[in-house]
Amino acid sequence: xxxxxxxxxxxxxxxxxxxxxxxxxxxxxxxxxxxxxxxxxxxxxxxxxxxxxxxxxxxxxxxxxxxxxxxxxxxxxxxxxxxxxxx
Ligand SMILES: [Zn+2]
Numbered sequence: 001x002x003x004x005x006x007x008x009x010x011x012x013x014x015x016x017x018x019x020x021x022x023x024x025x026x027x028x029x030x031x032x033x034x035x036x037x038x039x040x041x042x043x044x045x046x047x048x049x050x051x052x053x054x055x056x057x058x059x060x061x062x063x064x065x066x067x068x069x070x071x072x073x074x075x076x077x078x079x080x081x082x083x084x085x086x087x
Contacts, residue, residue: 011047012047012048012049012052013032013046013047013048014029014032014048014049014052014055014056015049015052019052021055022052022055022056022058022059023059024058024059024060024062024063024066024068025063025068026059027063027068027069029059030056030059030060030063030069032046032048032056033046033048033053033056033060034060034069036073037072037073038069038070038071038072038073040056040057040060
């Protein structure tokens with residue numbers, strides 16, 4: 001469960017940065033709540049508050065529709081930091 005260790009601290013990253021609106025084009029903001037396979041991280045792992053988790057979910061789904069992030073990642077394509085390819 002190495003994945004879990006990244007999310008030790010239990011606070012909402014979006015509240016900390018005082019984010020009121022999460023832009024689906026802002027992948028740096030979204031990647032807090034995405035796993036390395038571009039799945040939406042559950043709230044119990046990210047520590048997001050309910051309000052921001054809902055905003056993140058909507059933003060991620062929009063980003064998928066606009067092909068900014070993939071729906072699924074092939075096992076061969078899994079790399080250490082998938083966001084490097086998107087920049
Ligand atoms: Zn929050």
